[in-house]
Amino acid sequence: MTTHYLVLSALLFAIGAVGVLIRRNAIVVFMCVELMLNACNLAFVTFARQHGNLDGQLIAFFVMVVAAAEVVVGLAIIVMIFRTRRSASVDDANLLKY
């Protein structure tokens, strides 16, 4: 009965990916990336259950730590650009082009 969890994880991943592509606020984009990482965690834990080994659950812990580190770096960068531009919209950051 692990199929349901896999379908849910695929859905969460898809929602996150679509969110990254269509949302404009950098914070929301970043939250969508985090949603994708959590979808991965769900998939890992489900597969661990299915295979009967602990690798997947172990990986989920690593992913959580990496995601936490990513939040630290990501929020620092987004806050930096918000303080400069008074906007966290990814559309406003458009100086770099040929």
Place this chain on the structure above:
Amino acid sequence: MNGTIQAPTIEYALLSPMLIVFGAAIIGVLIEAFAPRYLRKSIHMPLTLLALLGAFATTILGAANGLPTSASAMGAVAVDGPALFVWGIILILAFVSVLLINDDEQFVAQAAAVPGSSDEEEAVRSGYAQTEVYPLLLFAVGGMLLFSSANDLLAMFVGLEVMSLPLYLLCGLARRRRLLSQEASVKYFLLGAFSSAFFLYGMALVYGYTGTVSLRGIGDALGAGSGQETLLLIGTAMLGVGLLFKIGAAPFQAWKPDVYQGAPTAVTALMASTVLVAAFGAVLRVFWVALGGLEWNWQPVMWGIAILTMVVGAILAITQTDIKRMLAYSSVAHAGFLLTGVIATGAAAQNAKALSAILFYLAAYGFTTVGAFAVVTMVRDAGGEAGHLSRWAGLGKRSPFLAGVFAFFLLAFAGIPLTSGFFGKYAVFAAAVSGGAVPLVVVGVVSSAIAAFFYVRVIVLMFFNDPAADGPSIAVPTVGTSAVVALAAAATVVLGVFPQPVLDLADQAASALFIR
């Protein structure tokens, strides 16, 4: 349940390059916390250089002591011939880049101060410097070492993130044109995080198919061949997306020009050379060791990506007006040339040939890139570096030596004989031909010709145009910067005129292929 817990065996001697770099990075963080501000830089510089030198020395020692036959650290890291060669290149290039980074003009006085505010003026007046650059750089280099030698997907993912996170921050620390720099940082971060989520989901699906994340285990499970093929194929594609993003292959190249342009040029030099080297180490491991049995499925896609990458890189480079963006697209094209080597698989001897060609190409390209960006840091006008190509007109008349060196680097990128680029390209294309990828080589040669056009255009601009009246001045280089240019030029000449020792070394490193 009274079983004893077995302690894992860790080969500290083999892993010491990585341990030295990470150890020095942690000491660097402590220096930031405890050393007084005026002392920090003078402690960081020698520490960083010594750590990179020490790591390089232990890499050589590791190679001299004979290669291990099995993976280290309970199968998580494979310290084999290719890994040691890649480590050596990364450490030398990082060392050279540190000499370039040791320039106060490059980095912001205080990253937290809003550009144009009184805080910023205050920070500049007080002579602050963001010395966190050094530990960040060491963490990034440590991550590259792990990324390129990981023998299971989990270690590879951790290495990927440890490499990328410090680089996102380093991109945002330019002293001039801070808006561009911050924008580059945001773009790199959001796209990088997006792509690593794909890598991770691909890893989950491959784990779902095989029940393991070790590259060897995946390879064996493919041989057994049972279960949901779809799971495996989607997983492979997603792993590929994550890895190809890092090398900047064609549908995923959009970040490269923006990030290369916005980042402080010293950081661009580091990224453009070492990240490509580390990422190719990882690409080869995933696609050859783990997914070698799936060759027939990924090769056609990789053909398309290689062709697209070469063509897109070469054609878009022509349209650029900024020197750093042009070099970024040239780096995209070079990633395409390298991919032709990744595709050229076959029997063991053919694989060894392709691998050795890729290793040599990476060494040659890395040095030339660092040198080219070092020259870019020296051409300055009132607003900082003069990036726009029109500002470079007539540089050859003002500063013939510098323009000559830059022209030489451009010719090396184009692959003119007697430069390192020629032998790199020749080796990769020769491997591709013997691997049966003749159409790819034809596309490669044609896009090399297109690329040569814009390299030569810059040379013509520098030597045969009249300099503008208010043209940029050539900054008097610091000792570090001139050392970088000299080293890079020397490496480009030596690898172009007398490449045999390095070719032999690459052959030797590649002969045993990857350990599983």
